[in-house]
Structures are given as C-alpha cells and as structure tokens.
Amino acid sequence: MSQSQSQSQSQDQEQPTARKHTALPKARTLIEALPWLTRHQGKTVVIKFGGNAMVDEELKSAFAQDVVFLHHAGLKPVVVHGGGPQISKALDRHGIVSEFKAGLRVTTEDAMDVVRMVLAGQVQRELVGLLNQHGPLAVGLTGEDAHTITATKHQPRIEGELVDIGRVGEITEIDTGAIEALLADGRIPVVSSIARSQDDHHVYNVNADTAAAALAAALDAETLMVLTDVEGLYEDWPNSDEVISRLTATELEKLLPELASGMVPKMEGCLYAVRNGVHTARVIDGRVQHSILLEIFTDEGIGTMVVPDAEGDSTT
Ligand SMILES: Nc1ncnc2c1ncn2[C@@H]1O[C@H](COP(=O)(O)OP(=O)(O)O)[C@@H](O)[C@H]1O
Numbered sequence: 001m002s003q004s005q006s007q008s009q010s011q012d013q014e015q016p017t018a019r020k021h022t023a024l025p026k027a028r029t030l031i032e033a034l035p036w037l038t039r040h041q042g043k044t045v046v047i048k049f050g051g052n053a054m055v056d057e058e059l060k061s062a063f064a065q066d067v068v069f070l071h072h073a074g075l076k077p078v079v080v081h082g083g084g085p086q087i088s089k090a091l092d093r094h095g096i097v098s099e100f101k102a103g104l105r106v107t108t109e110d111a112m113d114v115v116r117m118v119l120a121g122q123v124q125r126e127l128v129g130l131l132n133q134h135g136p137l138a139v140g141l142t143g144e145d146a147h148t149i150t151a152t153k154h155q156p157r158i159e160g161e162l163v164d165i166g167r168v169g170e171i172t173e174i175d176t177g178a179i180e181a182l183l184a185d186g187r188i189p190v191v192s193s194i195a196r197s198q199d200d201h202h203v204y205n206v207n208a209d210t211a212a213a214a215l216a217a218a219l220d221a222e223t224l225m226v227l228t229d230v231e232g233l234y235e236d237w238p239n240s241d242e243v244i245s246r247l248t249a250t251e252l253e254k255l256l257p258e259l260a261s262g263m264v265p266k267m268e269g270c271l272y273a274v275r276n277g278v279h280t281a282r283v284i285d286g287r288v289q290h291s292i293l294l295e296i297f298t299d300e301g302i303g304t305m306v307v308p309d310a311e312g313d314s315t316t
C-alpha cells in the first residue's frame with residue numbers, strides 16, 4: 001500500500017468518527033426518552049389542546065409534529081380539543097353575547113349552533129389537516145359520533161342556587177368503541193367536546209378539559225396531558241408564578257376550592273382522571289414549542305404533574 005493510499009484511508013476512517021461525535025447530543029437526547037417511551041409502548045395518551053395555546057400557527061404545527069412523533073414511537077395518542085377563544089370570536093361576529101358562569105359558557109340554542117360549527121367545522125378540521133400533513137393518520141369526530149360522549153343538562157350551583165346555563169352538558173356516559181376502533185386501525189382520533197343529549201335529540205356544549213378527563217378515564221389511558229397558556233398550576237396565582245411541579249390527588253383536592261377561572265375544570269379533570277385509573281395527569285405550557293416532547297425528553301418534566309394517592313411504579 002502506498003503512503004498516499006494509507007493517508008487517505010486513515011482520513012476516511014477519521015471522518016465517520018468525527019460525524020458520530022457531532023451527533024452524540026442528539027443520540028443522548030433520544031436515549032433520555034427511552035425509559036418513558038418503553039413504559040408508554042402501546043399505551044393510550046389523551047392530549048387536550050386548549051383554545052388559548054391554539055391561536056399561534058407555529059405552535060399548532062409543532063403540536064401536530066409532537067403528536068405524530070408519539071404515534072410513530074408506538075403510543076396511541078388521542079387528541080381532545082377546545083376552542084374557547086375561537087367560539088367567543090364567532091359568537092361576537094354573530095352578535096350573540098357570550099358570558100361565563102361557574103367557568104362555563106352560558107350556551108343558548110343559537111349559541112350552541114355556533115359552538116358546534118366552530119369546534120367541529122373549524123378547529124377540529126384544522127387540527128386534522130395539520131396532523132394529516134404527515135400521512136393518513138387523523139380522523140375527526142365529536143362526542144355525538146357513535147355515542148362517544150353522552151350528557152344531560154348541567155346546572156351548576158352558584159351561591160347555593162341551581163343556575164340555568166342553557167345547553168351545557170354534564171357527561172353521563174362514554175362509549176369508547178369508535179375511538180378504540182380508530183386506534184386499532186393506526187389512526188389518531190381528534191375529538192371535539194360536543195356531547196349527544198340523553199334528554200332530547202339535540203346536543204350539549206361540554207368543557208373540553210372535562211371531556212378530555214372523562215375520555216382518558218374511560219380509555220384507561222396512561223396519561224392525560226392538558227396543554228394550556230400558563231406554565232402549570234401556580235401555587236399562589238395571581239400573586240406568584242411559582243409552579244407546583246407535582247402533587248397527589250388529595251393535595252389537589254384540598255387546593256381546588258382556592259382555584260379560579262379556567263384552572264378549575266382543568267384541575268377537576270386531572271383529579272377525576274387520576275382517581276379513575278389514569279396514572280398521571282399533567283398540565284403543561286402549550287405556549288412553548290414542542291411542549292409535549294419537552295415533557296417526555298426531560299427527566300424532570302415540565303409543568304404540573306398530578307399522581308394518584310397510592311403511588312405505584314407507574315407514577316413518573
Ligand atoms: N392557580 C392557577 N395557576 C395557573 N393559572 C390559573 C390559576 N388559577 C387560574 N388560572 C387561570 O387559568 C387560565 C387557564 O385556563 P383557560 O384560559 O381556560 O385555558 P385553556 O384555554 O388552555 O383551556 C390561566 O391563563 C390563568 O389565567
């Protein structure tokens with residue numbers, strides 16, 4: 001072998017080694033996710049995408065990428081979406097006054113038509129479109145389809161009095177058949193929070209956090225992830241931005257009466273989920289790009305994690 005031949009051979013040998021080194025941080029990142037991915041293989045993960053985290057185009061695309069990543073990594077993601085800000089805008093355009101009582105939208109018959117049009121015809125279609133940019137994966141449905149979510153009229157109690165807030169539903173039954181068939185077929189179900197009515201032939205408006213929690217429990221999901229527009233549950237909101245990183249069901253139950261506005265259905269949903277078989281429920285910051293992957297790819301996680309009281313091996 002000539003000297004120049006042996007020189008070029010040794011250069012050739014060095015190059016792949018150098019390339020391997022530059023890719024090492026990427027490999028380490030993937031390996032850090034390995035225990036999480038192993039534990040979640042074949043498991044159902046319900047992800048609630050909130051209206052306020054959903055107003056930015058780049059965030060929406062990154063969200064779709066994260067969900068498709070989970071799907072390809074062997075998990076079974078189910079997306080439940082809200083659309084509060086989008087509904088408020090549409091009601092405004094229709095000249096329908098929108099108000100909230102006990103954290104829920106007072107929904108007249110006319111408002112219900114707009115809610116259904118926005119959630120099923122606009123927000124859900126957009127999410128399905130974004131997910132399907134990555135392949136024939138997402139199928140949209142509402143709780144009306146195949147009796148997925150059934151509800152009866154919800155009347156919250158405000159200062160001891162039952163209050164009529166129109167067509168707002170309280171979930172009475174979940175039929176997971178359609179979602180499970182889609183998951184078995186390798187699809188990603190995208191569910192709008194509208195329920196079929198148990199009382200008449202119309203539909204009900206259901207808070208999307210509540211719908212996601214009920215579905216997570218009925219599907220026996222491993223995890224419920226609620227994306228929102230804050231870092232997580234603040235300990236002393238609005239006075240401090242100290243995020244509670246982990247709390248048990250009982251600790252959360254004690255905190256519930258102190259919570260305000262949008263956090264109420266979210267944390268009630270997390271509590272319901274972990275008390276009904278879901279191993280962890282997390283509130284994470286949907287304003288951060290790829291927040292779902294960040295939650296998985298960092299050992300400590302981000303946001304707030306709620307765990308059942310009797311902690312087993314499955315609580316991390
Ligand atoms: N303890 C708390 N920690 C964090 N946020 C809180 C707390 N209490 C009330 N909030 C409010 O809840 C909001 C999140 O709920 P919401 O606006 O309904 O979100 P989404 O549109 O994602 O469903 C936050 O932006 C914040 O204003």
Ligand SMILES: CC(=O)N[C@@H](CCC(=O)OP(=O)(O)O)C(=O)O
Nearest residue numbers: 051082083084104105206207208
């Ligand atoms: C009864 C009730 O309040 N329904 C909600 C449904 C959408 C929702 O929950 O959207 P976010 O998750 O974006 O808040 C509403 O009409 O705004």
